[in-house]
Amino acid sequence: MNRIFIFLTIFVIFSILETFFQENPRTFSRKQRWPGNFAMAFSANLILRVIFPVGLAGYSHYLENNNFGLFNNFSIPAEFILSIVLLDFWIWFQHVLTHKFQPLWKLHRVHHSDVELDASSALRFHPIEIIFSILFKIILITLLGIKEDAILWFEAILNGMAIFNHANLYLPSSIERLLRKIVVTPQMHLIHHNQERKYSDTNYGFNLSLWDRLFKTYTDQKPADQVTGQKKFRSLEAQSLLALLKQPFAK
Ligand SMILES: [Zn+2]
Numbered sequence: 001m002n003r004i005f006i007f008l009t010i011f012v013i014f015s016i017l018e019t020f021f022q023e024n025p026r027t028f029s030r031k032q033r034w035p036g037n038f039a040m041a042f043s044a045n046l047i048l049r050v051i052f053p054v055g056l057a058g059y060s061h062y063l064e065n066n067n068f069g070l071f072n073n074f075s076i077p078a079e080f081i082l083s084i085v086l087l088d089f090w091i092w093f094q095h096v097l098t099h100k101f102q103p104l105w106k107l108h109r110v111h112h113s114d115v116e117l118d119a120s121s122a123l124r125f126h127p128i129e130i131i132f133s134i135l136f137k138i139i140l141i142t143l144l145g146i147k148e149d150a151i152l153w154f155e156a157i158l159n160g161m162a163i164f165n166h167a168n169l170y171l172p173s174s175i176e177r178l179l180r181k182i183v184v185t186p187q188m189h190l191i192h193h194n195q196e197r198k199y200s201d202t203n204y205g206f207n208l209s210l211w212d213r214l215f216k217t218y219t220d221q222k223p224a225d226q227v228t229g230q231k232k233f234r235s236l237e238a239q240s241l242l243a244l245l246k247q248p249f250a251k
Pocket of ligand 1: 112
């Protein structure tokens with residue numbers, strides 16, 4: 001299984017779909033946003049390969065060989081599904097933290113400063129936020145001893161779902177209503193990307209919509225003014241790779 005190939009295939013499919021079935025009219029062209037978003041994904045990948053060459057799957061092997069964590073010591077029913085669901089809860093929780101603590105928010109705000117959403121927004125994360133996210137996942141993986149296959153499946157689902165729920169994709173409302181009972185839809189996630197904090201502090205989910213419902217952070221209320229992004233970073237200059245990398249350290 002070549003992860004990059006699967007990721008690119010899903011990306012191309014949704015980029016084509018959002019061209020034909022658009023939810024919101026574009027005010028920026030792809031040419032203005034895509035270079036920065038792609039460059040962010042590329043640089044984050046490069047940095048990760050250097051500082052964390054074994055990846056989470058390699059780390060999980062180490063835990064298994066050394067009988068670390070719950071699943072490596074006890075036989076738990078439905079371990080695979082449980083691992084994926086708990087990882088999903090864990091990154092939901094991490095996402096809440098990145099909105100509540102100022103230093104983490106400055107990193108996560110790079111993702112939120114995209115002036116419009118489409119499939120490429122799923123690529124736009126600051127490398128330091130990705131490192132933080134890996135360290136955060138390591139905590140749960142270590143405690144539970146989550147196995148390699150569950151980690152790989154979770155990462156693949158997360159990548160695919162991130163492309164889906166950032167896509168500027170029209171869905172018939174009957175289908176969308178049904179889908180959001182279980183998963184995070186683009187319409188749900190667009191509210192999270194509103195420039196007003198009152199909206200961006202809702203709908204934190206990536207995969208299952210359950211966590212926001214359970215912890216009362218769910219909203220289906222459409223903002224009156226549907227402006228995506230951050231007021232401070234709306235210029236085109238703010239969308240370049242260098243500006244995005246420097247953004248968390250700006251005053
Ligand atoms: Zn967020």
